[in-house]
């Protein structure tokens with residue numbers, strides 16, 4: 001019983017429609033709203049029982065066009081600036097199709113796909129200023145990449161054979177990072193069995209950067225209490241405001257105590273590809289760095305990267321120690337010949353061909369053009385910041401350091417106590433009316449409309465439209481009776 005089509009001609013015809021439609025959909029993305037809710041009748045239609053009997057592919061595709069395609073998150077749209085989502089690209093989309101067609105298995109093996117992953121990792125190593133001897137692996141995203149870095153840190157710095165003996169064979173381990181560090185850090189500490197408390201959140205300065213002196217005294221206090229510090233996380237672009245910690249300073253502090261220095265550069269480290277590379281100076285000194293090409297590399301989901309300065313340290317964390325399982329043994333010749341074995345660099349054994357979209361995007365777009373798009377986004381964020389500052393009814397809530405602008409509508413006459421609800425309502429209206437999709441954060445108890453520009457389709461006019469809409473909706477809502 002094969003699952004191949006019995007009518008290949010019909011599949012060819014549907015496939016041509018699919019490719020044409022998706023490219024057209026991307027080409028015309030600006031003509032649609034960034035986001036719209038999924039209507040109830042569509043939700044009902046999608047809530048189907050298990051399809052025991054199959055349908056012709058073109059009927060399945062019609063259902064996709066009718067019920068799925070019109071209701072995405074919207075991050076492909078030029079006016080989507082929520083969270084830190086990337087735009088993707090037509091090239092990335094086509095590469096995904098080709099990779100799925102090949103359906104390569106990337107644990108390792110003597111195959112072209114492994115050579116491509118190895119090659120893109122060497123390009124990325126060079127672009128991030130890491131030594132060529134560094135080791136890396138492509139993973140699902142920032143959370144996985146950061147976890148990979150901390151797992152290597154834990155094995156390198158625990159001081160006992162933690163893989164063999166487990167956590168209970170030594171004192172509690174501690175990891176430091178600023179209070180602005182993304183929630184992955186606590187999740188990673190939980191996942192590693194160290195408990196959320198193992199993440200020691202250190203205060204930040206007025207620009208939301210790690211307070212190095214506070215970190216130093218926390219390390220001393222923890223050592224005196226019998227805990228074992230293992231790593232400091234430096235942020236190259238925090239999720240709230242894109243603040244960059246003093247990465248050189250963290251390297252020095254980590255060295256003083258013999259700690260691992262991990263950089264979370266999920267999006268921000270990509271600034272190294274742009275003319276603003278100095279913003280993230282020092283990240284190249286890290287023991288490990290995590291970043292996402294699906295964010296500011298504009299590649300389709302999912303693809304994150306972790307690079308580890310000392311390749312042995314990465315292997316030490318993941319390579320089987322008690323002898324490789326018989327069914328995974330490598331050989332001198334043949335498909336299992338001793339090549340790069342990516343499965344020894346991370347948690348996954350079965351791995352897909354993520355590297356193809358990286359390779360195709362970098363070859364077709366060129367690293368410099370991607371870097372220009374990143375620089376455009378940085379310039380756009382500063383432009384929006386200046387527009388906010390020049391507009392009396394708007395207030396900038398954090399300095400613009402990279403590609404994030406946090407602001408609120410705060411006209412004279414509206415009491416402080418109303419501003420949080422008012423701005424929350426403005427944000428909702430921006431999304432629901434299909435104007436733009438910023439997201440939110442809270443800074444010093446003030447609700448902020450948060451615009452994170454990791455979008456190669458955004459133009460300055462889009463940001464002007466946002467400012468106009470915030471002023472208009474703000475005035476409308478402030479005058480209304482609906483808010484307390």
Ligand SMILES: Cc1ncc(COP(=O)(O)O)c(C=O)c1O
Nearest residue numbers: 084141142143182184238239266
């Ligand atoms: C600074 C930072 N670190 C880590 C992450 C987590 O990355 P991912 O969502 O790819 O797991 C994000 C996500 O936005 C982030 O902004």
